[in-house]
Amino acid sequence: MKPSYAFWGMCNIVLLLSCGSSTDPLPEEEEQIAPPVAATLIFPEDNTECQEGTIINDTQSRLLFQWNASEHTDSYQVYLKQLDDGTQSSHESNTNALEIAIERGAPYSWSVVSKSDATDQTAESEVWKFYNAGVGVVNHAPFPADLLSPEYNETIVVSSGNTVLRWEASDVDGDIVSYEVFLDTNHPPVTTLGTTSETEISVEVAANSTYYWVVQVTDSADNTSTSDIFSFSVE
Numbered sequence: 001m002k003p004s005y006a007f008w009g010m011c012n013i014v015l016l017l018s019c020g021s022s023t024d025p026l027p028e029e030e031e032q033i034a035p036p037v038a039a040t041l042i043f044p045e046d047n048t049e050c051q052e053g054t055i056i057n058d059t060q061s062r063l064l065f066q067w068n069a070s071e072h073t074d075s076y077q078v079y080l081k082q083l084d085d086g087t088q089s090s091h092e093s094n095t096n097a098l099e100i101a102i103e104r105g106a107p108y109s110w111s112v113v114s115k116s117d118a119t120d121q122t123a124e125s126e127v128w129k130f131y132n133a134g135v136g137v138v139n140h141a142p143f144p145a146d147l148l149s150p151e152y153n154e155t156i157v158v159s160s161g162n163t164v165l166r167w168e169a170s171d172v173d174g175d176i177v178s179y180e181v182f183l184d185t186n187h188p189p190v191t192t193l194g195t196t197s198e199t200e201i202s203v204e205v206a207a208n209s210t211y212y213w214v215v216q217v218t219d220s221a222d223n224t225s226t227s228d229i230f231s232f233s234v235e
Contacts, residue, residue, distance in 0.1 A: 033116075033118050033119045034071070034072040035072060035116065035119055035121035035122075035123065036070060036071070036072045036073040036074075036114035036115060036116045036119075036121065036122060036123045037070040037071040037072060037073065037114060037123055038070060038114060038123035038124060038125050039067040039068055039069070039070040039073070039076065039096065039112045039114050039123075039125045040067060040068040040070075040125065041067045041110070041111070041112065041125050041126060041128050042066040042067050042068060043064070043065065043066045044063065044065070044110075044128070044130040044132075045128070045130065046126075046128035046129060046130065047128075047129055047130070047143070047170045047172065048130055048131070048172065049130070049131045049132075049133055049140065049172045050063065050130050050131065050132050050133060051133040052064075053132070055104075056101060058104070058135055059103060059104055060101050060102065060103060060104060061101070061102065061104050061132065062099055062100070062101045062102075063099065063100060063101075063102055063132065064097060064098070064099045065078055065097065065098050065099070065100060065110065066096065066097045067096050067097075067112050067125065068096060069095075069096040070096075070114045070123070072114075072116055072118075073114040073115065073116060073123075074094075074115060074116050074117045074118075075092060075093065075094050075115050075117075076092070076093045076094075076095075076096065076098075076112050076113065076114060076115065077090055077091070077092060077093075077112070077113040077115060078090065078091040078092075078093060078098055078100070078110065078111075078112050079110065079111050079112070079113065080100065080102065080108055080109075080110050081108065081109045081110070082102075082103060082106055082107075082108055083106075083107040083108060083109060083129070083143060083144050083225070084106055084107060084141075084225075086228075102132055103132065104132055104133065104134040104135065105132065105133070105134020105135065106131070106132055106134070107129065107130070107131045107132075107140075107141065107143055107144075107225075108129065108130055108131075108132060109127050109128065109129045110127070110128055110130075111124055111125050111126065111127045111128070112124070112125045113125070129143045129170065131143075131172045139173055139175075139219070139220075139221040139223060140171065140172045140173055140223070141171075141219065141223035141224065141225050142169055142170070142171035142176050142217040142218075142219050142223065142224075142225050143169060143170050143171065143172075143217075143225060144169070144217065144225045144226060144227045144228070145167045145168065145169040145179065145215040145217050145225070145227040146167060146168050146169070146227070147165075147166075147167045147213070147214075147215065147227055147228065147230045148166045148167055148168060149164070149165070149166040150163065150165070150230070150232035151230075151232075152230050152231065152232075153230075153231055153232065153233075154232045154233075155232070155233045155234075155235060156232055156233070156234055156235070157234075157235045158205060158207075158234060161204055161205065161206070162202050162203065162204050162205070163202070163203060163205050163234070164200050164201070164202050164203075165181060165183070165200060165201050165202075165203055165213060166199065166200040167179070167199055167200070167215050167227065168199055169199070169215075169217045169225075171217075171219055173219065173220075173221075175219045175220040175221070176217055176218070176219050177197065177218055177219060177220050178195045178196065178197055178217075178218050179195060179196055179197070179198075179199065179215050179216065179217055179218075180192055180193075180194070180195045180215070180216040180218070181193040181194070181195075181196070181201050181203075181213065181214075181215050181216075182213060182214045182215075182216070183203055183211055183212070183213045184211070184212055184213075185209055185210065185211055185212070186212065187212045187229065187231070188212065188214065188229055189211075189212045189213055189214055189229065195218075205234045206234065207234050207235060208234065208235070209233070209234050210231060210232070210233045210234075211231065211232055211233075211234070212229055212230070212231045213229070213230055213231075213232075214226060214227050214228070214229045214230070215227045
């Protein structure tokens with residue numbers, strides 16, 4: 001009997017269909033969303049006295065805050081802190097400039113947070129300080145010190161029973177003369193470690209204790225400013 005070529009042909013067709021490449025579409029790659037980039041601050045400049053702006057009255061002026069537009073950013077949040085009393089405020093802007101009314105004769109810090117509509121990620125600029133000029137101010141109080149080490153709520157391990165407190169400070173007039181450091185296990189700290197012209201001091205601490213510390217800055221005209229209160233724990 002002769003072989004059935006029709007039968008073998010059908011088998012070949014079946015094999016070709018079963019071994020052929022899949023026509024299912026490949027999964028699409030997930031789109032990568034670029035996070036916003038931190039803005040670069042322009043004005044008011046860091047560690048300067050600002051004498052620009054529009055005077056509203058004896059106590060307030062309106063100042064134009066400016067920064068470079070950042071990539072992948074749809075809006076900005078401007079954060080202001082009045083350094084004398086710690087009052088903080090935030091202001092929304094869709095451009096890289098915003099006019100804000102602030103107190104005259106007062107020190108401020110400011111920063112800008114870049115935000116995007118496509119992601120919850122944000123980016124924060126540097127924090128700058130400036131003094132907004134007041135009426136007839138001849139000498140300015142120093143900016144409050146920035147406490148550097150130990151960091152806020154940091155837990156440290158000491159082997160010798162001593163640690164070093166470090167900070168930094170600036171003044172528009174450049175006439176800082178001393179720092180008084182207060183360290184205590186109570187809040188607020190009231191025990192003074194004395195004054196120094198340096199920006200660090202070695203202190204004796206005990207294990208299994210929590211400490212609070214603050215730095216008061218004094219300039220040549222006896223103007224003073226006080227830092228935030230930081231705490232740290234010793235193991």
